[in-house]
Amino acid sequence: MARRAVFGLRSSGQIGLFVSKPGFDADSAAEADLIFSPIRSHALLVASGFVQLNGPGVPSAFVPFIRDFGVIPMVFCGGFNPRPTTAIAYAAAGTSGFNAYPKALFDGSYPAAGSVVPYWAWLKAA
Amino acid sequence: MSRRIIMGRSGSVNYGLRVSKAGYDALAAGLDGLLFDSDLIAAKAFAGNTFLTNVNNNLGRSSPQAPAVTTAPHGLSGTFIAAAIARPGALYTGADADRWSGWGSGITGTMVAAVYLDPTKSFATPHYYRQNFSTGALAEGGWTFSWDGTNFYVHNYCSHTLFVRWKAMRVG
Numbered sequence: 450m451a452r453r454a455v456f457g458l459r460s461s462g463q464i465g466l467f468v469s470k471p472g473f474d475a476d477s478a479a480e481a482d483l484i485f486s487p488i489r490s491h492a493l494l495v496a497s498g499f500v501q502l503n504g505p506g507v508p509s510a511f512v513p514f515i516r517d518f519g520v521i522p523m524v525f526c527g528g529f530n531p532r533p534t535t536a537i538a539y540a541a542a543g544t545s546g547f548n549a550y551p552k553a554l555f556d557g558s559y560p561a562a563g564s565v566v567p568y569w570a571w572l573k574a575a
Numbered sequence: 576m577s578r579r580i581i582m583g584r585s586g587s588v589n590y591g592l593r594v595s596k597a598g599y600d601a602l603a604a605g606l607d608g609l610l611f612d613s614d615l616i617a618a619k620a621f622a623g624n625t626f627l628t629n630v631n632n633n634l635g636r637s638s639p640q641a642p643a644v645t646t647a648p649h650g651l652s653g654t655f656i657a658a659a660i661a662r663p664g665a666l667y668t669g670a671d672a673d674r675w676s677g678w679g680s681g682i683t684g685t686m687v688a689a690v691y692l693d694p695t696k697s698f699a700t701p702h703y704y705r706q707n708f709s710t711g712a713l714a715e716g717g718w719t720f721s722w723d724g725t726n727f728y729v730h731n732y733c734s735h736t737l738f739v740r741w742k743a744m745r746v747g
Contacts, residue, residue, distance in 0.1 A: 525660065
């Protein structure tokens with residue numbers, strides 16, 4: 450029976466936590482067949498939710514991350530369904546949080562102004 | 576007290592690794608109560624980088640519908656999903672960060688489409704506009720992001736470079 454998880458020393462001499470895909474032995478599986486390993490980075494969703502946009506050039510309420518990460522996460526915000534959308538938003542992000550703004554169209558209108566848009570932010574673990 | 580981590584075997588059922596949220600039992604919790612489940616494929620953010628695009632020099636000319644296409648080798652193999660955001664490129668110092676490509680009798684020159692209040696950190700997701708004016712003129716703006724097995728591609732309809740930040744997730 451395949452070992453799905455190894456915590457400690459693998460036969461290869463690697464030490465850490467290794468979790469394999471179903472059907473693969475966590476002790477010997479290649480990196481591509483591991484769901485979790487200390488070798489590859491993993492996506493860390495550091496924030497998600499909804500933010501209320503204000504009018505042109507007016508920042509939304511500041512959305513804080515759970516802490517200051519020291520690096521700036523990638524923040525996606527706006528109407529993602531359907532895409533592409535003309536109700537566009539953008540995020541001005543720092544290491545501890547972000548403000549969201551509506552983005553203008555060619556005619557100077559701001560279709561996203563005043564709307565509530567989803568956001569998500571993630572980091573790549575080192 | 577709920578079990579937050581289960582690793583190995585429980586009764587007659589084999590488990591790899593389950594980690595639950597606080598207040599949930601890792602053995603009994605449904606998916607919404609789990610932070611990690613080895614029966615599901617967790618995304619690996621295995622690569623990320625930045626690059627600078629070309630600028631669209633077709634503004635106000637005869638072919639605004641032909642954007643500047645930037646090809647950036649990603650060096651990745653296998654199946655992945657990539658996501659990107661962009662802000663005005665390092666070479667861009669003005670306040671107007673996104674412009675339209677104008678073409679036709681109804682449009683001359685460039686048209687301001689947006690202002691990024693802080694061009695050093697304001698990132699927008701890919702977006703693309705195309706407008707048919709009543710005069711029959713066309714205008715396009717924004718940018719798109721795509722990839723194949725070798726390269727990323729950015730179609731840039733803006734009058735400035737874009738500083739693109741991307742990350743790739745392996746999901747299979």
